[in-house]
Amino acid sequence: KLIENVKNTLMLEGRKSSGNIKNVLKDLYLLKKPLVKRLTRLNDIIPFENELPLQQLAEKNECSMFMFGSSSKKRPDNLILGRMYENELLDMVELGLVKYRGLGEFKTEKISSNVKPCLVFNGPKWTQSDELKRLKCLLIDSFHRETVDSIRLQGMEHVLSFTITDDLTLLMRSYSIQLKKSGQKTPRIELTEMGPSCDFVIRRTKIASEDLYKLSRKRPKTLKPVKKKNLSTDVFGNKHGQVHVGKQNINKIQTRKVKALKKTPEEKKAKKKAQAAAANGNDSDE
Numbered sequence: 001k002l003i004e005n006v007k008n009t010l011m012l013e014g015r016k017s018s019g020n021i022k023n024v025l026k027d028l029y030l031l032k033k034p035l036v037k038r039l040t041r042l043n044d045i046i047p048f049e050n051e052l053p054l055q056q057l058a059e060k061n062e063c064s065m066f067m068f069g070s071s072s073k074k075r076p077d078n079l080i081l082g083r084m085y086e087n088e089l090l091d092m093v094e095l096g097l098v099k100y101r102g103l104g105e106f107k108t109e110k111i112s113s114n115v116k117p118c119l120v121f122n123g124p125k126w127t128q129s130d131e132l133k134r135l136k137c138l139l140i141d142s143f144h145r146e147t148v149d150s151i152r153l154q155g156m157e158h159v160l161s162f163t164i165t166d167d168l169t170l171l172m173r174s175y176s177i178q179l180k181k182s183g184q185k186t187p188r189i190e191l192t193e194m195g196p197s198c199d200f201v202i203r204r205t206k207i208a209s210e211d212l213y214k215l216s217r218k219r220p221k222t223l224k225p226v227k228k229k230n231l232s233t234d235v236f237g238n239k240h241g242q243v244h245v246g247k248q249n250i251n252k253i254q255t256r257k258v259k260a261l262k263k264t265p266e267e268k269k270a271k272k273k274a275q276a277a278a279a280n281g282n283d284s285d286e
Contacts, residue, residue: 006146007083010063012039014046014070020077020100021069027103027196028067031158031174034114035145037061047080048204051089059087065142075203081138085216090208093135095170099199106195111157111176116145118156118177122163132164134207154179159191170200 009032011025029038039061045053047068058066068080075096082092103110119140126136139162156177163171175191182188208216230242263271 006035007065007141007144008061008063009036009065009067009142010039010058010061011036011067012043012045012057012069014068014078015042015044016071017042017069018071018077020097021071021079023102024079024097024100024196024198025067025069030103030113031117032143037063047082047092048094048206051092054082055084055087055089058084067142078203079200081142083138083141085208085212089206090212090216091134091138092206093131093138093202094204095200096203097198098169098201099197101195101197103195106193106197108192108194109176110194114145115158116148116151116155117143117158117160119143120159120161122161123165125164125166125168131202131205131207134205134213135170135202136162153187168202170202172196172198172200 011029013021013025025038029036039057043053043057045068047054054066054068058064064084066080066082066084068082070078070080072078075094077097079095079097080092081095083090121136121139126132143160159175159177161171161173161175163173165171174194174196176194178190178192179187180190207213230244232240232242234240
């Protein structure tokens with residue numbers, strides 16, 4: 001397809017799960033619906049050992065993203081985020097939940113459904129390793145909705161903040177946006193935490209090779225903008241054009257009949273007065 005469809009997310013649980021993981025998946029389901037499909041039955045799947053059953057379920061439910069929750073003695077409160085390319089696994093990251101506060105624990109006003117969130121990534125560590133770069137891209141794909149050309153200020157209701165700390169802990173926070181009066185045209189913005197609030201540790205990753213990753217990001221030639229000659233755009237979005245003019249022979253330009261070079265009536269009168277004054281001065285000298 002020339003234009004990719006909106007990515008749906010498949011939510012499912014392994015053969016064993018925990019109460020916290022169930023609640024996290026429930027909260028994420030509320031934030032992502034309707035672009036999500038949740039399977040209620042438990043599944044005997046271990047993605048890092050065999051991803052084939054997960055690929056089949058994703059293809060069957062027409063989902064290119066997945067969130068897989070499980071819990072075991074070795075890896076308690078486990079959440080795996082992943083994505084597909086051509087119905088095959090591209091990337092997945094295993095996160096361990098260490099701290100959690102659900103939507104119900106925040107007694108604040110909630111956002112309306114089907115709201116496009118603002119994604120904020122804090123800290124310089126997102127660009128310091130390939131795994132964190134892919135995790136950032138994976139989070140963007142997980143919470144991305146329809147592509148829009150513009151958005152009105154009143155339509156911004158939700159902020160999702162992701163922070164990587166020095167010990168590589170992922171902090172996920174969710175805020176509702178409140179527009180307050182500021183006495184000016186632009187309102188004052190306040191953020192109120194509404195949940196869920198999650199702290200994750202990064203456990204295992206399985207990322208695609210660089211060649212496969214570049215292939216998955218390749219855009220069709222028909223969608224690439226056609227570059228126009230002698231036309232450039234600056235950082236502010238202003239277009240600048242360059243015009244090439246051939247060599248001109250100034251000696252052949254007719255200047256006497258050019259309107260812009262003609263003298264105005266005031267200039268002609270001033271010239272006559274100056275000539276008359278000069279003539280009178282010469283007569284008096286004689």
